[in-house]
Amino acid sequence: MRAKNSSPEQRSLTEQARRAQIVEAAVEVIADEGYAKASFARIATKAGLSSTGLITYHFANRQDLIDSIVDEVMTAFAGHVRERVDAEFAPAARLDAFVSANLDFIRTHRKHLVAVLDITAGSRTTLAKIMKADIDALEDLLVQGQRQGEFRAFHPRSVAIAIRSMRDGILRVLSVEPDFDLTSYEHELRTLVRLATSGEIP
Amino acid sequence: MRAKNSSPEQRSLTEQARRAQIVEAAVEVIADEGYAKASFARIATKAGLSSTGLITYHFANRQDLIDSIVDEVMTAFAGHVRERVDAEFAPAARLDAFVSANLDFIRTHRKHLVAVLDITAGSRTTLAKIMKADIDALEDLLVQGQRQGEFRAFHPRSVAIAIRSMRDGILRVLSVEPDFDLTSYEHELRTLVRLATSGEIP
Amino acid sequence: MRAKNSSPEQRSLTEQARRAQIVEAAVEVIADEGYAKASFARIATKAGLSSTGLITYHFANRQDLIDSIVDEVMTAFAGHVRERVDAEFAPAARLDAFVSANLDFIRTHRKHLVAVLDITAGSRTTLAKIMKADIDALEDLLVQGQRQGEFRAFHPRSVAIAIRSMRDGILRVLSVEPDFDLTSYEHELRTLVRLATSGEIP
Amino acid sequence: MRAKNSSPEQRSLTEQARRAQIVEAAVEVIADEGYAKASFARIATKAGLSSTGLITYHFANRQDLIDSIVDEVMTAFAGHVRERVDAEFAPAARLDAFVSANLDFIRTHRKHLVAVLDITAGSRTTLAKIMKADIDALEDLLVQGQRQGEFRAFHPRSVAIAIRSMRDGILRVLSVEPDFDLTSYEHELRTLVRLATSGEIP
DNA sequence: GATGAATGAGGTTTCATTCAT
DNA sequence: CATGAATGAAACCTCATTCAT
Incomplete structure (x- = not known):
């Protein structure tokens, strides 16, 4: 019997633990060897499982596992960043908090983020979804700063892409x-x- | 007899043409469908070849084909950029030329660069090689500008990574x-x- | 402790009910989706069970479940037909009763019979057993009619096969x-x- | 490279031979052991192939192989029967030719027909297609006989089903x-x- | 030079069955 | 009694690569 259709809430503790264990193993394999080499066999070995069957038992299929990794990592990431950003009030301070929160999370979760980077590189649909979310959030921050006159005039989406790119680049x-x-x-x-954004809109 | 081990100089015109044809088809497939889906079968179909055997006939193995793509594209890319950069003299102008040459090449060779981006995302060794080359070149440019007092004081390697990241990010x-x-x-x-670099070193 | 090896008499009421529930669900799945797709998982889902483990708990193995389905359905089927046949005395009337009893049961138990048909198509040993029983019974009826001079001379086993085939065919x-x-x-x-059998043996 | 999309005409002799060889092996396995046990592994072994890969090389997928078997057998079967039927003129004679042609073909191609019977039992869609074709053809024959007054009044589709069932039954x-x-x-x-159909429509 | 055929390793997934709780 | 978790065999399929012609 499968756990396929179960929603997160109705998962037993054992199941949550196993899923987490598998996700962690997958993260490790992907971060260390690359997405292309992250077969179920390698993940199972890394996780100390006796067969790949257990992975399919806990995840509907490969995509489900991958999605779970991305969801988990990005949710934690976004939460961490949002918390730090929301602690500040002025746009410039918020943006600076954004950058430093990003770097902090990268430091503590390098493998997780490298894994997600690899996944998104190997899966266009996932890439599109994540990138849009990231850029939209950043753009909001920038537009806010412009409205309040703290930031200079610039094309907010382009600068958002640029900033996100610099964060992604260091992951590579x-x-x-x-x-x-x-x-x-x-x-x-x-x-x-700071240099890129500072200066009031004339 | 195989053409596999021949060095570039020894290749006949026919062979050069076939290799180019296969490389172009591979670029197209990778750019359109992603590196993960770029099997020999798809590449052969896209190239109008009747058998994947022909690919292995002209390239020692998969890695050889991938390397050829990367080599070809990056050589042309680097040549284009270098030419534009070398037309300028002052570091700031050279750097600006670098950026605009990058964007120009991206515009005219989008598929090729997206393909290479995808390849590097899927192959760590290739990524390492290319990234080092790119960043080294940029770092040289930046150090030069600092030496001549045109650029402010900053950590050149970090800024090189940042600039390269912004170029890569737009490819994603x-x-x-x-x-x-x-x-x-x-x-x-x-x-x-410009904002990132300008300002003399005090 | 397992219920697997217990003989029918030893089964508790709960166990009998569970077995019946599983058999019914299996019939439904097989009739609706075919024998090939009738995995334990689907049967368990259809039966509202939370685990396939329960099936193996109540049945020794897959073959045991399948045999149980066939036994149960065919016992009921044979009982229904025998009762109707035995209500008549003359061979021709008995044969007609046989046919109409068959069709009546098909009408009221379509899914069960389609399921059994599917099972026998997928399992030679089961097919052999059932077919022999069916044909033997029919042959008896026919021989009886010939002995009493109500039926014409024909090869009883062949005609028995033919009649049974027409009944099976409609199930398909x-x-x-x-x-x-x-x-x-x-x-x-x-x-x-009637046309096939009538006419006294000369 | 695959032969997947090739249409029958453009197949090389070698390929035609291999396909035929695989089809024959599959027929044998299915007829001997049943459709459910006819895995690629068994078919490859029976055909003396070194790997199941060769099957997938010549057939797009399992369904394609199965369809090929059915197509080939049923085309030959229908051709044989049609030829024999068309040699007669009067409906009753045509119907009798139909029956005896069916039996003849069964005698010479037992395994092939048993295999197809097994396939259709395991695959509803295939069953539906074949059964409709068979019954339609028979119904035409019967209606023709009724129109010409050679056959008695009966429900043609039902009798068509009955006749076809008797043919299928003997295969089982x-x-x-x-x-x-x-x-x-x-x-x-x-x-x-003959008994079932003879007698003019009053 | 080029091709179609063949190979075998390895991928994900499905499944019946076992077992500790 | 019942369950969820775990297992490993076997399924189909994809793929890069080899090789005879």
Whole structure:
């Protein structure tokens, strides 16, 4: 019997634990070896499962597992960032909080984010969905700053894409160079974002 | 006898043409459907070949084909950019030329660059190689500008990564939204890069 | 402790009820979707059970469940037909009663019989057993009629096969066209059987 | 590269031979062990192939193989029967030719027909298609006989179903008892059909 | 040079069955 | 009695690669 159609609330503790375990193993495999090599067999081995059947038992199919990874990681990520952003009031401060919250989360969840980056690169539909969500949120922040006169005049969507790109870019570096030190990059990124946006709209 | 191990110089005209044809077809398939779905079968079909055997006949193996795509595209890309950069003298102008040359090439070779982006996302070793080359070149440009006092003080490698990321990021957007208009993005990108670097080192 | 190996007499009421429930669900699934798609998972779902484990708990294995379905349906079927046949005395009347009793049961138990038909089509050993029983019974009826001089001379086993085939054939039609109207078919079948057998042995 | 989309005409001799070989092996396996047990692995073994991959190479998928079997067998069957039927003129003679042609073909192609019977039992859509074609053809024959006054009044579709059922029924017997002697059955079947239809419409 | 045929490894998924609780 | 979790075999299918012609 499958757990396929069960909604998150009705999952037993055992099931939640197993799902989490599988998701973690998948994250590890994807982050370490790349999405292309993340077969059920490797994931099962990494998770210490006796067969790939257990994965299909807990997830409807491959896409379901992948979606679960993305959902879980991005929900945590977005939550972390939103909390930090919402602690600030002025747009410039909020934007700076956004950048530093991003970097913090990257530091503590490198593998998870690299895994999601890899997934989105290998799955266009997932990429489209996530990218839109990210960029929309950033754009809102920027437009807000412009309305309040804190930010200069610029094309908000383009700048949103640029900022998001700089965050993603460092993940790509990390996927190849896991020990890359983020200190300098964070400093420069915050500076760049400030320089890019500051200046009142004339 | 196989053509596999022959070095570029030894290739006959026919062979060069076939290789180019296969590379073009592969680019198209990867750009349109993603790296994951770019099987030899699809590439052969797109190229109008009757058998995947021909691909293995002209390329030692899959990796060889992929490397050829990347080599070809990146060589042309780098050549185009270098030419435009070298036409300028002052670091700031060279950097601006770099950005606009990048965008121009993206406009005219969208599919090729999206394909390479997809490939690098799916193959860590390729990614590492390309990224290093790109960032090194950019870093040189930035260091030069700082030495000549045109650029402010910043961590050159970090800013190089940031600039390269903004270029890559727009390719990800294009991979999902092929008709995205680059005009505004190019404008903002040039502005951002100028704002990010300008100011003499004190 | 398992209920698997218990003989029918030893079964508790609860257990009998569960078995019946599972058998009914299996009949439904097989009749609706075909034997090939009648997995334990589908049967459990149809029966409103939470696990396929319950099926294996009550039945030794798949074959046991299938056998139970066939046994139950065919016992009821045979009982119904025998009762109707035994109400008549003359062979011709008994044979006619046999045909009309068959059709009546088909009308009231279409799904059950379609399920059994599907099962026998998918399991040679089951088919052999049932077919032999059916044909033997019919053959007895025919031989009796010949002995009493009511039926013409014919090869009884062949005619038995033919009559049984016409009964099975309509089930195949019903498996594809559940709403097929049996009225005309019953009329023709009774006529055919009468025409096929009537005439004294010279 | 696959031969998937090739139409029958453009198949090479080698390919035609391989396809025929695989079809024959599949027929044998299905006739001997039943449709349910006819996995690619068994078919490949029976055909002496080194891997199941070769089956997928020559047939788009399982359904394609199954369809090919059915097509091939039923085309030959229908051709044989039609030829024999068309050699006669009067409806009664045509119907008798139909029956005896059916039996002849069953004798020479037992395995093929048993295989098709098994396939249709395991695949509702295929069953529906074939049954409709068979019954339609028979019904035409019967209606023709009624129009010309050679046949008595009866419901043509029902009698068509009955006749076809008697033909199918003997195949089921053969699937379990391959050495069953058809002589008596053929005799009785021809008699039954004659008795069932003869007599002018009043 | 080119091709179609063949191969076998490896992918996801389905499934009946077992077992601890 | 019943359940959910786990297992591993087997299914179909895709694929890169090899090879005879």
